[in-house]
Amino acid sequence: MNVQPFLDISLAALVIGVALFTIIAKDEFSAVVAYVAYGIFLAIVWVRLYAPDVALTEAAVGGGVTGVLLVMAGKRLDVSATMVVAKKPSVAFSAFVAACSILLAGSLAAVILSLPDAAPSLAPQAAAAAQGPGAGLGNPITAVLMSYRSFDTMLEKVVLILAVVGVWSVGADEAWGAAPAPFGPATPSDALLFLAKTLPPIGGLIGVHIFWTGADEPGGAFQGGALLAAMWMVAMMARLADPPPINSRWLRLALISGPAVFLAIGVAGAMLAGHFFAYPSALAKPLILFIETFMLLSIAVALPMLVAGPAARKGVR
Amino acid sequence: MSLAIDAFTIICVAAGVFFYVAGTIGLIRFPDSLSRLHALTKADNLGLGLVALGLLPRASNFPDAFKIIMIWVLVLLSGASAAQMIGRALRRGRR
Amino acid sequence: MTPLIVATLVAASLVGIGVYGFILHPHPLRKLLAFNLIGGGVFLVFGIVARRGSAAGLPFDPVPQAMVITGIVVAFAASAIAIAIIVRLYKLEGGVDLDPALPRKSDGESTES
Numbered sequence: 470m471n472v473q474p475f476l477d478i479s480l481a482a483l484v485i486g487v488a489l490f491t492i493i494a495k496d497e498f499s500a501v502v503a504y505v506a507y508g509i510f511l512a513i514v515w516v517r518l519y520a521p522d523v524a525l526t527e528a529a530v531g532g533g534v535t536g537v538l539l540v541m542a543g544k545r546l547d548v549s550a551t552m553v554v555a556k557k558p559s560v561a562f563s564a565f566v567a568a569c570s571i572l573l574a575g576s577l578a579a580v581i582l583s584l585p586d587a588a589p590s591l592a593p594q595a596a597a598a599a600q601g602p603g604a605g606l607g608n609p610i611t612a613v614l615m616s617y618r619s620f621d622t623m624l625e626k627v628v629l630i631l632a633v634v635g636v637w638s639v640g641a642d643e644a645w646g647a648a649p650a651p652f653g654p655a656t657p658s659d660a661l662l663f664l665a666k667t668l669p670p671i672g673g674l675i676g677v678h679i680f681w682t683g684a685d686e687p688g689g690a691f692q693g694g695a696l697l698a699a700m701w702m703v704a705m706m707a708r709l710a711d712p713p714p715i716n717s718r719w720l721r722l723a724l725i726s727g728p729a730v731f732l733a734i735g736v737a738g739a740m741l742a743g744h745f746f747a748y749p750s751a752l753a754k755p756l757i758l759f760i761e762t763f764m765l766l767s768i769a770v771a772l773p774m775l776v777a778g779p780a781a782r783k784g785v786r
Numbered sequence: 787m788s789l790a791i792d793a794f795t796i797i798c799v800a801a802g803v804f805f806y807v808a809g810t811i812g813l814i815r816f817p818d819s820l821s822r823l824h825a826l827t828k829a830d831n832l833g834l835g836l837v838a839l840g841l842l843p844r845a846s847n848f849p850d851a852f853k854i855i856m857i858w859v860l861v862l863l864s865g866a867s868a869a870q871m872i873g874r875a876l877r878r879g880r881r
Numbered sequence: 882m883t884p885l886i887v888a889t890l891v892a893a894s895l896v897g898i899g900v901y902g903f904i905l906h907p908h909p910l911r912k913l914l915a916f917n918l919i920g921g922g923v924f925l926v927f928g929i930v931a932r933r934g935s936a937a938g939l940p941f942d943p944v945p946q947a948m949v950i951t952g953i954v955v956a957f958a959a960s961a962i963a964i965a966i967i968v969r970l971y972k973l974e975g976g977v978d979l980d981p982a983l984p985r986k987s988d989g990e991s992t993e994s
Contacts, residue, residue, distance in 0.1 A: 539914075584930075
């Protein structure tokens with residue numbers, strides 16, 4: 470007897486149940502906690518779809534870093550104290566929306582199940598990019614991100630910087646240039662202090678390891694960067710470090726270093742190797758690793774800055 | 787030999803699952819947050835340890851085995867710290 | 882094939898649950914959570930397409946998977962902007978309600994009315 474289908478169905482029930490709970494939970498904090506749990510369960514679904522790279526990203530970014538963002542937002546909004554005084558939608562309207570949602574979900578499922586059987590695939594091109602001249606990347610995802618669709622990945626890094634600019638720009642005018650509000654209270658608990666002193670060296674090493682193995686095995690700059698970002702945030706929560714002022718030179722240089730190096734090498738490829746974002750074949754792998762190193766730095770700096778929020782005047786949380 | 791390894795894995799993982807189930811029952815059935823925390827941290831740390839121990843002989847090489855041990859150590863570290871923080875928050879809330 | 886059918890169910894349910902919560906919840910933080918649920922469902926559709934497109938000796942099509950990886954990070958960035966706007970709204974208005982009919986702290990000094 471094969472138990473795999475039963476495990477799959479239990480996992481699906483778990484994900485759907487937790488997702489449902491984030492919607493129907495009474496208070497905001499429970500919903501946020503359920504959402505973090507949902508991120509972790511969803512990562513297991515990704516493993517079942519033969520996507521370990523996506524699973525790592527979902528667990529690190531979708532579950533972990535998003536969780537920190539939401540919990541901090543809940544604290545800043547003081548969700549328990551200030552309740553929204555909005556009218557509850559009428560029962561008839563709720564039922565109508567529920568019916569529409571079920572109809573939408575049903576038609577989506579029907580569409581996915583009736584997709585043509587000879588599915589179109591770009592896997593051969595991706596495999597060619599992975600084995601391409603001088604590349605020799607064992608992980609086809611990294612080959613797609615860094616070589617086959619490198620322009621998309623570069624623009625995605627630009628989006629990340631635009632998001633940081635967007636977060637900074639909703640801050641108060643008079644606070645511009647100052648540091649974002651600190652992550653935690655002035656006197657952290659001893660347990661948190663202990664964790665913040667013990668975990669970052671190990672977590673940083675694991676982050677660099679995941680980045681380094683990304684060339685041949687699941688992992689890469691996104692996942693490693695998210696881990697490094699998490700370690701920095703643990704240190705900031707224990708007040709071993711505070712968010713840097715948003716006008717500090719090193720912070721801005723670190724933020725733009727990823728796309729800047731990516732773009733510079735892309736332009737150099739246009740001159741040396743024939744077309745935009747082409748790597749000279751003898752140097753392809755070292756160049757890809759070089760770009761990824763700066764992308765790692767950019768991501769590790771951008772994610773905590775997105776969580777930290779806009780600049781705040783001293784003493785404002 | 788492989789039979790012995792299989793038996794070792796099955797016994798360890800089954801014992802680990804038992805502790806997980808016990809911890810989960812405690813989480814659901816215990817009356818207040820502190821005792822729920824107590825059930826969860828101790829039983830689950832032991833459960834994960836036993837599962838990791840059972841999987842050790844299955845690791846194909848030393849780095850993989852080391853990673854399995856590291857997972858357990860990291861969960862112990864973060865779980866213990868988180869439990870401390872939750873406990874402290876509870877005590878502060880009660881006063 | 883079962884994992885694919887199960888994943889289809891999860892993806893469709895996540896989109897349905899997300900749309901329901903997005904329309905009905907008054908609190909913007911809950912709307913954001915619901916919107917992220919929709920996003921998770923859409924990403925799963927990508928994952929299903931990637932799994933179906935296995936070819937060239939790979940058990941999956943790497944292109945949709947790579948797009949999901951960048952997508953998860955972009956979704957996080959978008960959530961961060963949304964949170965920043967919600968927190969700012971709360972600080973300026975003293976509440977986080979989206980209903981314009983409700984009384985506001987800053988009604989007196991608003992430049993628009």
